[in-house]
Amino acid sequence: MSNFEIPFNRPSTVGKEFEYIAHAIRKGQLSGDGHYTHKCNAQIEQLTGARKALLTHSCTAALEMAAILCDLSPGDEVIMPSFTFVSTANAVVLRGAVPVFVDIDPDTLNIDPTHVKAAVTNKTKAIFAVHYAGYPADMDALADIARTHDLILVEDAAQALGSTYKGRLAGSLADLGAFSFHETKNIISGEGGALVINNPDLIERAEIIREKGTNRSRFLRGQVDKYTWVDIGSSFLPGELTAAFLYAQLEQASTITARRQGFFDHYVAAFQELAAQGRLTLPQVPEHTTGNGHMFYLMLRDVDDRDAFIAHMKAAGINAVFHYVPLHSAPGGLKFSRSAGDMQVTNTVSDTLVRLPMFATLEDGIETVIETALGFLSKPL
Ligand SMILES: Cc1ncc(COP(=O)(O)O)c(C=O)c1O
Structure with missing residues (x-):
């Protein structure tokens, strides 16, 4: 509870949160990847223009998934701004890789592509661009650098749901993107996030990583007759109560x-x-x-x-x-x-x-x- 008369942030409900939570309970599935998770994924795909969205329990989790999908090994480097939240860097460090910080543009406060270009080495594997304050970084310039050096480009779009760059939505501008639904963001579920994937080669592995390294998603679609451990992963998905709350927010x-x-x-x-x-x-x-x-x-x-x-x-x-x-x-x-x-x-x-x-x-x-x-x-x- 804030002691301030006007707090910095005040989370609020906006529509059908309670109704959807009650409905989720009545439906009898509280674990993840049920009715509301699927509805959220579809809605996030619409709001970001991304090929595929996977709900996660935070943007931090989505960034950690992105770092795994970049196949980072110890000593690999990822270029990113220093003017960002700790999770952007931590995701990389958890893979044993090294965040390489470059300066930001003084006008947009976003990563400066000129500095990115100068920071590329033979160890660079990826660029993590942050859309500060919701305004997209200069993604065309970054995509050029990524293409030239065969790097994976990731949007840390924690703050940028609904923003656009040259008429394209944040979340559709890179191989991967990470969104936050933390209570300080525009659209909230307390803690919450999503990984969006535009590079089709990364979709199936993303599903596996999110489901503890198993092919459970394929099993749920009836594509295999049992599910099993196939890769590294963790439990990156939220439960249905969180998804039900979030869906009511996404609708608005x-x-x-x-x-x-x-x-x-x-x-x-x-x-x-x-x-x-x-x-x-x-x-x-x-x-x-x-x-x-x-x-x-x-x-x-x-x-x-x-x-x-x-x-x-x-x-x-x-x-x-x-x-x-x-x-x-x-x-x-x-x-x-x-x-x-x-x-x-x-x-x-x-x-x-x-x-x-x-x-x-x-x-x-x-x-x-x-x-x-x-x-x-x-x-x-
Ligand atoms: C740029 C940026 N990246 C990542 C995060 C982490 O988001 P979450 O709290 O959903 O893990 C935040 C949250 O403030 C953020 O602003």
């Missing part, structure tokens, strides 16, 4: 996205003048991408300015937060990874970025958030 995906995008646009309008005066920096949206209202952030002058802003908001009962502590300088990063380049943009962004409250029922609080923020930011320096 466009409404939820539109609401959040409305709050995003409202924030932008409120801070536009201060941005024009150079007091702060707003999210920059490349013309060829559309977002999904996942996150609204500001970048302030320096770490002291940002920390004082957060304290000002906190004193007014509003939870504004920063992230990420760059992975390259975190204790785990120092132990398990290496950096290619000086990571200057990542370090600066990490010091100056602050996220404002964003959730589907923000209408009662957004004016207070804006007024309180302007109370700090409009003061002469």
Whole structure:
């Protein structure tokens, strides 16, 4: 329970969650891969344009599956941004491989393809691109590099359900993609996620890895008469109660996205003048991408300015937060990874970025958030 009057995130139900959970219980299957899991998979395929979607219990799980599908061996390298959540890197480290961090673009805060190109070695096996704040990374440039060097391209689309890049949906832009339905995301099931697969060569193995290394999915489709251990894997699938909750949310995906995008646009309008005066920096949206209202952030002058802003908001009962502590300088990063380049943009962004409250029922609080923020930011320096 948050002590803040306006929390950073407030999960809410949006439709038929309770009805579907009761229905799942009545149907008598609570384990995974039942009625609601299949409905979620089909809906996620529609919302991402991906060839195949497999529900997982988290985006972390989907990233771990992706790392197994990349066939990483100890010493192999995977290029990724340092400005991301720990799971992007951890998935690779769990395979004994090495995350190689490169810097981000100062406008989009997404991985910079120029740095990716320079970081490729004969050990590189894959690129994990993160769609920061829901805005897709420059996937055409990354796909070019992947094609040239025979690398697997993965979208960490944890934050990007419904976003587009050059008219194509996030999740349809790489060999593999990972989505999150954690309660801080747009579409939620508490914990939850999905692996999406566009490379047809990886589909069957993905099903096996998700089902503890067995060919149970083929058995359930009647393609084999018993199921057995065939590969490495784990239990990556959620139960039906989670899927039932999630399906009710997925049904409302466009409404939820539109609401959040409305709050995003409202924030932008409120801070536009201060941005024009150079007091702060707003999210920059490349013309060829559309977002999904996942996150609204500001970048302030320096770490002291940002920390004082957060304290000002906190004193007014509003939870504004920063992230990420760059992975390259975190204790785990120092132990398990290496950096290619000086990571200057990542370090600066990490010091100056602050996220404002964003959730589907923000209408009662957004004016207070804006007024309180302007109370700090409009003061002469
Ligand atoms: C970029 C990114 N990757 C991965 C994750 C992990 O998602 P989950 O909590 O569903 O495992 C998150 C969650 O915040 C994220 O933002």
